[in-house]
Amino acid sequence: MNHPVTNSHAPKVRVLTPSGPGAVAVIEVKLPTTADVALVLSTFSAEPPRDTAQAAINRILYGRWNGEDVVVVRTAEWCWEIHCHGGLAAIGRIASDLTACGAEFRCVGDSPTEDLFAEIEVAVNTSLPRCRTRKTAGLVLAQLTSPLRALIDAARQTENTAQRQSAQDHFERWRSVAEHLIEPWRIAVVGPPNAGKSSLINALAGRQRSIVSATPGTTRDLVEVEIVCEGWTFRLIDTAGVHSSADSELELIGIQRSLEILTRCDVICLVTDVTTMLPERTLTDQIAFCQVPVVFLRNKCDLLEGAPAFDVIPDEHDMSVSCRMDVSAMTGDGLSEFLLYLTRLLIPEEPDSDTALLLPGLHLTHST
Numbered sequence: 001m002n003h004p005v006t007n008s009h010a011p012k013v014r015v016l017t018p019s020g021p022g023a024v025a026v027i028e029v030k031l032p033t034t035a036d037v038a039l040v041l042s043t044f045s046a047e048p049p050r051d052t053a054q055a056a057i058n059r060i061l062y063g064r065w066n067g068e069d070v071v072v073v074r075t076a077e078w079c080w081e082i083h084c085h086g087g088l089a090a091i092g093r094i095a096s097d098l099t100a101c102g103a104e105f106r107c108v109g110d111s112p113t114e115d116l117f118a119e120i121e122v123a124v125n126t127s128l129p130r131c132r133t134r135k136t137a138g139l140v141l142a143q144l145t146s147p148l149r150a151l152i153d154a155a156r157q158t159e160n161t162a163q164r165q166s167a168q169d170h171f172e173r174w175r176s177v178a179e180h181l182i183e184p185w186r187i188a189v190v191g192p193p194n195a196g197k198s199s200l201i202n203a204l205a206g207r208q209r210s211i212v213s214a215t216p217g218t219t220r221d222l223v224e225v226e227i228v229c230e231g232w233t234f235r236l237i238d239t240a241g242v243h244s245s246a247d248s249e250l251e252l253i254g255i256q257r258s259l260e261i262l263t264r265c266d267v268i269c270l271v272t273d274v275t276t277m278l279p280e281r282t283l284t285d286q287i288a289f290c291q292v293p294v295v296f297l298r299n300k301c302d303l304l305e306g307a308p309a310f311d312v313i314p315d316e317h318d319m320s321v322s323c324r325m326d327v328s329a330m331t332g333d334g335l336s337e338f339l340l341y342l343t344r345l346l347i348p349e350e351p352d353s354d355t356a357l358l359l360p361g362l363h364l365t366h367s368t
Contacts, residue, residue, distance in 0.1 A: 011098070013030075013105045015028075038052065040103060175358070179360070184226055185232070187268075191283070197299075229342070239261060265290075267345065323345075
């Protein structure tokens with residue numbers, strides 16, 4: 001005869017599949033400690049015989065539960081799933097055995113805490129396949145054990161205003177990082193014709209993705225290239241050279257697209273020829289209007305031969321230039337420093353596995 005679990009926090013049991021009979025049902029068992037596994041799941045006998053309590057996470061165990069064929073999977077250190085026949089009788093027998101051991105039976109969503117945990121699980125499972133790097137995937141997965149649930153719960157409650165504000169402040173602090181776990185930061189690379197924008201992107205990407213030519217107006221369509229630096233993904237958007245002397249309607253369309261993309265990016269990378277070329281006022285005014293950080297890259301620094309770089313940004317253009325760097329797409333000079341600066345600009349503080357991040361799909365208001 002089974003004896004109830006003596007822990008002060010009883011194991012929680014709920015049926016994850018929709019109510020009503022079906023082909024297969026999934027029963028979730030959450031245990032306060034791993035020591036309770038052998039007692040709570042004592043009715044299950046694995047075939048071939050195995051120590052259920054020592055099963056590895058995600059290990060599938062086949063066996064019998066009081067004569068019923070079942071599959072048992074350990075989904076986390078403290079969480080198990082029992083897959084059984086979907087008939088109500090089979091579910092009832094297993095649920096009865098579990099509650100006889102002291103487990104508390106719940107319906108999905110009958111507890112705000114359980115409901116919130118389910119929201120987080122869905123957000124993690126949805127975001128994980130879309131991560132582009134090991135770092136971002138690790139941060140998404142860490143939300144299952146981070147303080148995320150407690151902070152969302154604090155942000156949603158109405159009694160303690162100070163606690164709610166503190167939680168909201170935390171999520172605002174990490175908002176940009178959370179938004180870009182699955183979506184790259186967008187970097188618009190703009191400038192006059194023949195400043196070397198396409199060559200620069202090719203050099204950063206390590207392969208030729210943009211067409212390079214000495215003929216003005218060669219780049220007419222937006223070309224997007226993704227690169228990774230320190231585990232973060234950046235999408236470089238190559239644009240047509242912006243100038244007022246376009247000689248075809250097609251080139252004018254390319255220039256218009258270049259200006260429009262500035263309003264949908266996280267950083268503007270303004271590229272000029274370090275020796276001779278000035279950006280036109282049409283471009284600098286549009287950049288100033290966007291109010292996003294501007295990194296000013298003076299390309300072709302290998303042609304300077306010790307001469308001082310030409311300052312191409314008059315003060316009255318009122319752009320929020322955060323950094324000016326001399327680089328060379330030809331020799332690679334300054335490119336590593338540029339990528340490092342770009343990373344620090346967009347991610348000034350690195351999150352770790354204990355940082356709660358509001359994943360896409362999660363909200364600070366109660367789900368309806």
